[in-house]
Amino acid sequence: MRIVEPKVEIITPIDGNEILKHLEQVGRICYKSEDRITSESAEQFVAGIIKRGHEAVIEHFNITVRFVTDRGITHEIVRHRIASYAQESTRYCNYNKDKFDNQISVIMPTDIKNGGDDDAKDTWLMACEFAENFYNNLIDQGCKPQTARSVLPTCTKTEIMVTMNLREWRHFIRLRAAKAAHPDMRLLALDLLRQFKESIPVIFDDIKFEEE
Numbered sequence: 001m002r003i004v005e006p007k008v009e010i011i012t013p014i015d016g017n018e019i020l021k022h023l024e025q026v027g028r029i030c031y032k033s034e035d036r037i038t039s040e041s042a043e044q045f046v047a048g049i050i051k052r053g054h055e056a057v058i059e060h061f062n063i064t065v066r067f068v069t070d071r072g073i074t075h076e077i078v079r080h081r082i083a084s085y086a087q088e089s090t091r092y093c094n095y096n097k098d099k100f101d102n103q104i105s106v107i108m109p110t111d112i113k114n115g116g117d118d119d120a121k122d123t124w125l126m127a128c129e130f131a132e133n134f135y136n137n138l139i140d141q142g143c144k145p146q147t148a149r150s151v152l153p154t155c156t157k158t159e160i161m162v163t164m165n166l167r168e169w170r171h172f173i174r175l176r177a178a179k180a181a182h183p184d185m186r187l188l189a190l191d192l193l194r195q196f197k198e199s200i201p202v203i204f205d206d207i208k209f210e211e212e
Helices: 016-030 042-051 055-060 071-077 118-140 145-151 166-176 183-199
Strands: 007-010 062-070 084-087 157-165
Touching: 007 183, 016 042, 016 055, 042 055, 055 157, 055 166, 062 071, 062 166, 062 183, 071 157, 071 183, 118 145, 157 166, 166 183
Parallel strands: none
Antiparallel strands: 007 062, 062 157, 084 157
């Protein structure tokens, strides 16, 4: 059994200036003010439409993000409607094969990892190891991965590609980086927000959450 770290990665190549220019070109059609486009006008224009709540304009650019997390967290991610998804399939991935080093991979919950309770950590590790043994036994007994997966734990590591437009990513982060969010989901959302602020600050600088 392998314990892996959760992570989030922006897959779409991002040129912040080009994105802003694209959004300005889209948005100015609403006001027929294309004649006001200059080499320096995009940032101010996009900042203004966000401030005014005219976020329909920023729906015109999509970004794909790769999450490495557990299957419980992906159940939350796919609740977002305006998105496209491609996820690692436990129907077809056989973790009993050399391709996966003959073992399952799991994500340790943040509360257990940082909680300092050795008994809880030992219990969690034991449960995951039992699940892995039963999974392998079912495969060895001739079951297909789609059947053997029924004994895999919720913390089984998975990867999911998520494509959303910029408006929906703002909505996603507002929900998933809030203090009330699941700790493991919040960890990823805060990291994603940091990456977005570095690459397209005009779109995301108004969203503020404190990391804990």
